[in-house]
Amino acid sequence: MVQFTFIQPDGTRNTVYATPGMSVMETAQHNGIGGIIAECGGSMACATCHAYFDADTIAKIGASEGNEHEMLDFAATPRSEHSRLSCQVEVSEVLEGAEITIPDSQV
Numbered sequence: 001m002v003q004f005t006f007i008q009p010d011g012t013r014n015t016v017y018a019t020p021g022m023s024v025m026e027t028a029q030h031n032g033i034g035g036i037i038a039e040c041g042g043s044m045a046c047a048t049c050h051a052y053f054d055a056d057t058i059a060k061i062g063a064s065e066g067n068e069h070e071m072l073d074f075a076a077t078p079r080s081e082h083s084r085l086s087c088q089v090e091v092s093e094v095l096e097g098a099e100i101t102i103p104d105s106q107v
């Protein structure tokens with residue numbers, strides 16, 4: 001299991017134990033974490049799973065690319081260099097200790 005933390009816009013922190021191979025979006029939903037809507041179910045067609053990853057984690061997992069990068073233009077809150085679609089980030093050991101901030105709005 002991999003442990004990382006979701007941070008809500010109000011600062012509420014929820015640390016979860018995640019299963020490698022699942023996506024961060026699936027992990028949020030399975031743990032009842034609010035704010036990750038994921039309307040398209042993970043097919044990279046909605047941008048309602050937008051999340052901001054801490055700088056150290058982005059350095060490890062890499063910035064968005066290709067279709068994911070383009071889809072982030074449709075996110076409801078401004079993208080940054082820390083933005084990823086959480087359905088496209090697979091849980092692995094590199095997420096240990098990560099801090100993932102959920103945007104104010106997804107729609």
Ligand code: FES
Pocket residue numbers: 025037038039040041042043044045046047048049085086087088
């Ligand atoms: S769940 Fe729709 S793009 Fe991630």
